[in-house]
Amino acid sequence: AQTVTQSQPEMSVQEAETVTLSCTYDTSESDYYLFWYKQPPSRQMILVIRQEAYKQQNATENRFSVNFQKAAKSFSLKISDSQLGDAAMYFCAYRSSGTYKYIFGTGTRLKVLA
Amino acid sequence: DAGVIQSPRHEVTEMGQEVTLRCKPISGHNSLFWYRQTMMRGLELLIYFNNNVPIDDSGMPEDRFSAKMPNASFSTLKIQPSEPRDSAVYFCASSRPRGAIKDTQYFGPGTRLTVL
Numbered sequence: 700a701q702t703v704t705q706s707q708p709e710m711s712v713q714e715a716e717t718v719t720l721s722c723t724y725d726t727s728e729s730d731y732y733l734f735w736y737k738q739p740p741s742r743q744m745i746l747v748i749r750q751e752a753y754k755q756q757n758a759t760e761n762r763f764s765v766n767f768q769k770a771a772k773s774f775s776l777k778i779s780d781s782q783l784g785d786a787a788m789y790f791c792a793y794r795s796s797g798t799y800k801y802i803f804g805t806g807t808r809l810k811v812l813a
Numbered sequence: 814d815a816g817v818i819q820s821p822r823h824e825v826t827e828m829g830q831e832v833t834l835r836c837k838p839i840s841g842h843n844s845l846f847w848y849r850q851t852m853m854r855g856l857e858l859l860i861y862f863n864n865n866v867p868i869d870d871s872g873m874p875e876d877r878f879s880a881k882m883p884n885a886s887f888s889t890l891k892i893q894p895s896e897p898r899d900s901a902v903y904f905c906a907s908s909r910p911r912g913a914i915k916d917t918q919y920f921g922p923g924t925r926l927t928v929l
Contacts, residue, residue, distance in 0.1 A: 734917065742902055744920035790856070799844060799863075799908075801918060803856045 838907030
């Protein structure tokens with residue numbers, strides 16, 4: 700069975716600095732998708748970024764980028780120029796291409812210090 | 814485009830009462846998911862609909878929970894009778910047809926349910 704592990708329950712970053720959130724996963728499949736979702740205090744689950752496993756190029760969305768290491772089964776999220784509005788819980792998620800089910804990690808709470 | 818709409822945003826009820834949560838998926842999305850989020854168990858998939866048909870309800874905790882999707886633009890999750898351990902945030906999410914590129918799930922704002 701696939702699993703997703705976020706080993707950092709909480710992280711802090713100074714405003715305008717860069718922070719990296721870790722995510723590892725375990726799967727025997729070769730075709731899958733990976734996601735990072737942000738959950739601010741409003742509780743809304745917001746898609747931050749997604750990565751197709753067949754793409755070698757790391758996904759980027761403005762200040763958010765990933766470091767996708769398929770062989771190592773690692774999918775970290777880098778937030779550059781951190782802003783106060785980035786403070787939230789961040790969830791890593793995995794989905795096999797052959798199923799609709801997401802497997803979520805336990806989340807990392809990010810604090811942004813002014 | 815409007816996102817996934819859920820109502821109510823907050824619900825406080827007493828044990829034994831019936832609770833109905835509502836969801837309107839994004840127009841054109843034919844897959845709908847109900848999740849429950851708690852501190853102890855994280856995000857759990859309760860049920861998945863495709864083209865208004867329940868495909869997987871293995872995550873529904875027990876017979877007190879039921880879900881319906883009478884049409885492509887509306888779904889309900891009902892708890893009857895409710896219990897304090899049902900207190901959680903309930904999310905609805907929708908996605909485009911499978912096979913489409915990047916059929917990502919888009920979440921609604923959630924309903925915070927408190928059962929006293």
